[in-house]
Amino acid sequence: MFTKILIANRGEIACRVIATARKMGIATVAVYSEADRDARHVLLADEAVCIGPAPSRESYLVADKIIAAAKDTGAQAIHPGYGFLSENEGFAQRCEDEGIAFIGPKAHSIAAMGDKIASKKLAQQAGVSTIPGWNEAIDSAEHAVEIARNIGYPVMIKASAGGCCKGLRLAFNDKEALEGFTSCRNEARNSFGDDRVFIEKYVLEPRHIEIQVLGDAHGNVVYLNERECSIQRRHQKVIEEAPSPFISDATRRAMGEQAVALARAVQYQSAGTVEFVVGKDQDFYFLEMNTRLQVEHPVTECITGLDLVELMIRVAAGERLPITQADVQRNGWAIECRINAEDPFRNFLPSTGRLVHFKPPAQDLQQGQASLAHGVRVDTGVQEGGEIPMFYDSMIAKLIVHGSDRADAIARMREALNGFVIRGVQSNIPFQAALLAHPKFVSGEFNTGFIAEHYGKGFAAEDVPHEDPDFLVALAAFVRRKSRERAAGLSGQLPGYAVNAGRDYVVITLKPDGQHLHTPVHVDEFVGETGAARVQVGDKRYEIRSASRLNDICISGTVNGGPFTAQMERGTPRNPLALSVQHNGTRIDTLVVSPRMAELHTLMPFKAPPDMSRFVLSPMPGLLVDVAVAPGQKVQAGERVAVIEAMKMENVLFAAADGVVAKVLAAKGESLAVDQPIVEFAQ
Numbered sequence: 001m002f003t004k005i006l007i008a009n010r011g012e013i014a015c016r017v018i019a020t021a022r023k024m025g026i027a028t029v030a031v032y033s034e035a036d037r038d039a040r041h042v043l044l045a046d047e048a049v050c051i052g053p054a055p056s057r058e059s060y061l062v063a064d065k066i067i068a069a070a071k072d073t074g075a076q077a078i079h080p081g082y083g084f085l086s087e088n089e090g091f092a093q094r095c096e097d098e099g100i101a102f103i104g105p106k107a108h109s110i111a112a113m114g115d116k117i118a119s120k121k122l123a124q125q126a127g128v129s130t131i132p133g134w135n136e137a138i139d140s141a142e143h144a145v146e147i148a149r150n151i152g153y154p155v156m157i158k159a160s161a162g163g164c165c166k167g168l169r170l171a172f173n174d175k176e177a178l179e180g181f182t183s184c185r186n187e188a189r190n191s192f193g194d195d196r197v198f199i200e201k202y203v204l205e206p207r208h209i210e211i212q213v214l215g216d217a218h219g220n221v222v223y224l225n226e227r228e229c230s231i232q233r234r235h236q237k238v239i240e241e242a243p244s245p246f247i248s249d250a251t252r253r254a255m256g257e258q259a260v261a262l263a264r265a266v267q268y269q270s271a272g273t274v275e276f277v278v279g280k281d282q283d284f285y286f287l288e289m290n291t292r293l294q295v296e297h298p299v300t301e302c303i304t305g306l307d308l309v310e311l312m313i314r315v316a317a318g319e320r321l322p323i324t325q326a327d328v329q330r331n332g333w334a335i336e337c338r339i340n341a342e343d344p345f346r347n348f349l350p351s352t353g354r355l356v357h358f359k360p361p362a363q364d365l366q367q368g369q370a371s372l373a374h375g376v377r378v379d380t381g382v383q384e385g386g387e388i389p390m391f392y393d394s395m396i397a398k399l400i401v402h403g404s405d406r407a408d409a410i411a412r413m414r415e416a417l418n419g420f421v422i423r424g425v426q427s428n429i430p431f432q433a434a435l436l437a438h439p440k441f442v443s444g445e446f447n448t449g450f451i452a453e454h455y456g457k458g459f460a461a462e463d464v465p466h467e468d469p470d471f472l473v474a475l476a477a478f479v480r481r482k483s484r485e486r487a488a489g490l491s492g493q494l495p496g497y498a499v500n501a502g503r504d505y506v507v508i509t510l511k512p513d514g515q516h517l518h519t520p521v522h523v524d525e526f527v528g529e530t531g532a533a534r535v536q537v538g539d540k541r542y543e544i545r546s547a548s549r550l551n552d553i554c555i556s557g558t559v560n561g562g563p564f565t566a567q568m569e570r571g572t573p574r575n576p577l578a579l580s581v582q583h584n585g586t587r588i589d590t591l592v593v594s595p596r597m598a599e600l601h602t603l604m605p606f607k608a609p610p611d612m613s614r615f616v617l618s619p620m621p622g623l624l625v626d627v628a629v630a631p632g633q634k635v636q637a638g639e640r641v642a643v644i645e646a647m648k649m650e651n652v653l654f655a656a657a658d659g660v661v662a663k664v665l666a667a668k669g670e671s672l673a674v675d676q677p678i679v680e681f682a683q
Helices: 011-023 040-044 063-073 089-097 107-114 116-125 141-151 174-192 249-265 297-304 308-316 406-418 429-437 439-443 450-454 469-488 595-601
Strands: 004-007 027-032 047-050 077-079 155-159 168-171 197-201 207-215 221-233 236-242 270-278 284-290 333-340 357-359 375-380 395-403 421-423 504-509 517-525 532-537 540-545 554-559 562-570 579-583 586-593 615-617 622-627 640-646 649-654 659-664 677-681
Touching: 004 011, 004 063, 011 027, 011 040, 011 308, 011 375, 011 395, 027 040, 027 063, 047 063, 063 089, 077 308, 089 107, 107 116, 116 197, 116 249, 116 284, 141 155, 141 174, 141 197, 155 174, 168 174, 174 197, 174 649, 207 249, 207 308, 221 249, 221 297, 221 450, 236 297, 236 429, 249 270, 249 284, 270 308, 297 308, 297 333, 297 375, 297 395, 333 406, 333 429, 375 406, 395 406, 406 429, 406 562, 429 439, 429 586, 439 450, 469 504, 469 517, 469 532, 469 540, 469 554, 469 562, 469 579, 469 586, 504 595, 586 595, 622 677, 640 677
Parallel strands: 004 027, 004 077, 027 047
Antiparallel strands: 155 168, 155 197, 207 221, 207 270, 221 236, 236 333, 270 284, 333 395, 357 421, 375 395, 504 517, 504 586, 517 532, 532 540, 540 554, 554 562, 562 579, 579 586, 615 677, 622 640, 640 649, 659 677
């Protein structure tokens, strides 16, 4: 067994590998870019080596620097994680040539299966059903349009070396094929150093279901059941679960056996994933094989009780798999939510900056722990006070829950999301909460088009209706009352000016348009019981008990005997006196005041925000890679105006209305701040 390994990655997957290595008694070496100098994986590792500037093409993608770091530190093996060089056969071969074990498949397997064009041909030869398409590299956007027409729209445009859902577009017409090919090619070149792109038919109403396989150097291969990955936004996985609520045992077995046959065909060693697209009649087609550890591997670990990272390390060290197919378990239900630094209320644009507060929910399952026990697990590569840089992907953490069945897992996940505190950057937690509460998700009736169908026009606060809005009002009144009680108990107050906690309040729910909602409430304390009160909202009564401190963002307790977890915070960007309440994805901003103050509040004038409709604003921090217009140019609604690159993704900005460009306010190559004006249109 190895005594020291190097992790050629960053973020949560680097921390995940370190956790298992530590459990196995193996020393670890982290590599990091200048942007990651204070990152969590650097602090957790036994040693750390800087490998270059922030851009991944100058650090995490430079094989020479990683090999040199391994040699300099005496690491005997390299774990590539996912992304970066994890599916680069040249890097795997280089490790072998240098006498360093690659904790992953052999180079020939990566070459055969990591290349999406070659893997599809091999799958056909192995008798695996495949989707119709063009399996040769495409040299131009015009050629791509011609091929797409011949196959028939809709089509999927994919990077041959793609992974982690980068370099992938869906096209329904010639225009989308032309633009999708160009963007896909650029993303593939920037992310993988390989700009080959191919096209295949897109199966309507598909499910994305993948099979986890595991092989060793002794010819043993098993499959570890499936993962349901159909909840996707723009082909990026959002929620994953295991098992799938859709397929039968017979389909599961057939998919698993095909996945194993494919792995055997390339003498596969290590963990890998065979992805299938599954139709409404449970007919399935080979999509691609990821020759690495998947982001969503924790849900498989939960239901099987296996540590996939440990098994990868043992296989790389030459050991036999300790299990046969008959030993593979399927216990309970696991769900994973990807918590990303993006703003769901601004079309999911990336959000970068410092994590002012970062407090995950309480965990009873840890990284690297293979357990069948039901509970909560958080895999993350960040910590409070750390930075979310613009140079890499937007993932903050993976939130994983394991329940006795699917309903139990959904309930656990909703409660865990309520207790996940992230401040300083925006996150997609409200969106995740909305998905988990959606009736179609709860029933398991969904496909990969679920998000596009139900949130096709974007995501708004109204998309997260609370099952009991009055509870949020009651909670605001409860916290305000407890704050007033504490103030009333302070000694040394001047006679006649002492604070009176009061019992009658008005909760003013603040609205952006100034149409605020006033709700009278009455609060009674329980005599002799601190941290408890009875709140009357209309004809509803809420008995709330909580031992949380007033300055805690996360507040937990019971309401009418049932448990709850919510988030409370004083001050908003528009009103420092406001009290915000968040629960089950819904947020309200309130003022809790006396009835007289509520009367006076109605007399306050409403200040409308300035009209910025004449400007094209940068919706995120990022690099301005292109400005497609010039002063004096006539622009039509929907026309391309600018392109911003952030977190390895290109974000195209379009004109919202017809107009004439008055000024271009930012130059190509400029680093932009959020809401920075790029183009001004004439009035």
